[in-house]
Amino acid sequence: xxxxxxxxxxxxxxxxxxTWYMGDAxxxxxxxxxxxxxxxxxxxxxxxxxxMYANGGAERVVGAAIKGFNGVQREDLILVSKVLPNHxxxxxxxxxxxxxxxxxxxxxxxxYLLHWRGxxxxxxxLDAFETLRSSGKIRHFGVSNFDLSDINEWSQCPxxxxxxxxxxxxxLSRRGVEWDVLPNCKKRGVPVMAYSPLEQGRLKDAPALSxxxxxxxxxxxxxxxxxxxxxxxxxxxxxxxxxxxxxxNIAAQNIALDRADHAxxxxxxxxxxxxxxxxxL
Ligand code: NAP
Numbered sequence: 001x002x003x004x005x006x007x008x009x010x011x012x013x014x015x016x017x018x019t020w021y022m023g024d025a026x027x028x029x030x031x032x033x034x035x036x037x038x039x040x041x042x043x044x045x046x047x048x049x050x051x052m053y054a055n056g057g058a059e060r061v062v063g064a065a066i067k068g069f070n071g072v073q074r075e076d077l078i079l080v081s082k083v084l085p086n087h088x089x090x091x092x093x094x095x096x097x098x099x100x101x102x103x104x105x106x107x108x109x110x111x112y113l114l115h116w117r118g119x120x121x122x123x124x125x126l127d128a129f130e131t132l133r134s135s136g137k138i139r140h141f142g143v144s145n146f147d148l149s150d151i152n153e154w155s156q157c158p159x160x161x162x163x164x165x166x167x168x169x170x171x172l173s174r175r176g177v178e179w180d181v182l183p184n185c186k187k188r189g190v191p192v193m194a195y196s197p198l199e200q201g202r203l204k205d206a207p208a209l210s211x212x213x214x215x216x217x218x219x220x221x222x223x224x225x226x227x228x229x230x231x232x233x234x235x236x237x238x239x240x241x242x243x244x245x246x247x248x249n250i251a252a253q254n255i256a257l258d259r260a261d262h263a264x265x266x267x268x269x270x271x272x273x274x275x276x277x278x279x280x281l
Contacts, residue, residue: 001013001014001015001043001045001253002014002015002229002253004191004233004234004235005189005191006140006164006165006191007162007163007164007188007189007190007191008139008140008162008164010139010140012046012078012165012191012235013044013045013046013078013235014229014234014235014236014253015044015046015229015235015236015237015238015249015250015252015253016044016045016046016047016048016078016080016193016235016236016237017035017036017039017044017046017047017048017237017238017239017240017246017249018048018049018195018237018238018239019032019036019047019048019049019050019053019058019061019062019239020050020053020058020239021053021054021058021239022049022053022054022057022058022061022239022241023053023054023056023057023058023059023060023061024054024057028241029061029064031241032061032065032241033061033064033065035240035241035242035243035246036061036062036065036066037065037069037071038243038246039240039246040065040066040069040071040072040077041071042246042247042250043250044246044250045072045076045077045078046077046078046080046235046237047062047065047077047078047079047080048080048167048193048195048237049061049062049079049080049081049082049104050081050082050084050113050115051081051082051083051084051087051096051099051100052082052084052115056099056100056103059081059100059103059104060103062079062103062104063103063104063105063106064105066079066104066105066106067105074106077110078110078111079104079106079109079110079111080109080110080111080112080113080167080193080237081100081104081109081111081112081113082112082113082114082115082144082167083096083097083100083112083113083114083115083125084096084115084118085114085115085116085117085118085119085120086118088114088118088119088120088124088125088128089120089124089125089128090124090125090127090128090131092120092128093125093128093129093132094128094131094132097109097112097132097137097138098137101137107136107137108136108137108138108139109137109138109139110138110139110140111138111139111140111141111142111164111165112129112132112138112140112141112142113141113142113143113144113165113167114141114142114143114144115144115145116144116145116146116280117143117145117146117150122153122154122157122160123157123158126141126154126157126158126159126160127159129141130159130162140162140164140165141162141163141164142163142164142165142166142167142190143163143165143166143167144166144167144168144193144195145167145168145169145278145280146166146168146181146278147180147181147277147278148180148181148184148275151163151166151181151184151185151188151190152184155188161188163188163190164190164191165190165191165192165193165235166181166185166190166192166193167192167193167194167195167237168181168192168193168194168195168278169194169195169196169278169279169280169281170182170192170194170195170196170197170228170231170234171194171196171197171198171199171203171224171227171228172199172203172206172209172224172227172228172265172268172269173199173202173203173206173269174196174199174279175269175270175271175272176272176276176277176278176279177192177278178271178272179272179274179275179276180275181278182231182233182234185233186232186233191233191234191235192233192234192235193234193235193236193237194228194231194234194235194236194237195237195281196281197224197225197228197236197237197238198221198224198225198238199224200281201221203220203221203224204219204220204221205220206220206224206268206269207268208264208265208267208268208269209221209223209224209265209268211264212257212261212264212265215261216255216261218248218251218252218255219248221248222248222249222251222252222255223252223255223257223261223265225238225249225252226252226253226255226257227257227262227265229252229253230257230262
């Protein structure tokens, strides 16, 4: 598993697994727990979740998956969770984090993110993150859905340079961040976490992806993921419950796209020619 250095020390695996829509249906709880365990057995160590997903239900799925699972030591896992912007004030962050810890059944969250910008001044959220870090409840903190001006504003706050990641929408059909967000994060040494790297499956019928997939004997979505994984300073967190999907996503790490593949994909999904509004899902 390839890794990227975290600015505060430690390593971030380049491939993780997402959990949006997990925890929504009681009938799916066991298959979802099984999927996360299967992913961990197959070497996945990075799990992304959020208090928002199924109102804490996804965190409960993660908690159940890691509880009593002997395959992985807690210290080898990187658990990412996110606080909602309307909980971004000091007391709100404290309470949200305690609730997430309880649902996850763990003493600490490795990476705690502000899910997107809200109305609370950044400094107040930052102070709360620093307090959680000093008390050991989180190891690192970061942000999500931040555009360039948000990153600049956050970084100018005292303590704001301790930014471990910016999690943003990034895949072949959403390349706007290549213009400014990605280069800026790279310059700061902040890894970017690409969410919805498969565009939630919608990329599967793209002819250019099928063409490249055929050359490599893989699926179009594996190519879409391989393309994200080929980007510098980028981590991808595809969500998958189907075990075959998990397997394919892990195998996508071994797909080496060549110049001809990149040229074809760049023609079908052109890189940005200027700044654009940050896209979100
Ligand atoms: P995604 O990872 O792009 O796509 C997930 C969908 O693709 C699921 O329906 C999954 O099906 C399917 N899939 C996965 N691997 C596949 C494969 N190899 N072949 C075919 N289908 C495959 O979308 P996402 O869930 O929106 O994004 C990933 C994670 O990013 C989320 O789960 C969440 O943790 C995070 N996220 C963060 C934000 C944010 O605002 N920070 C926003 C969106 C997402 P099965 O489940 O049936 O296997």
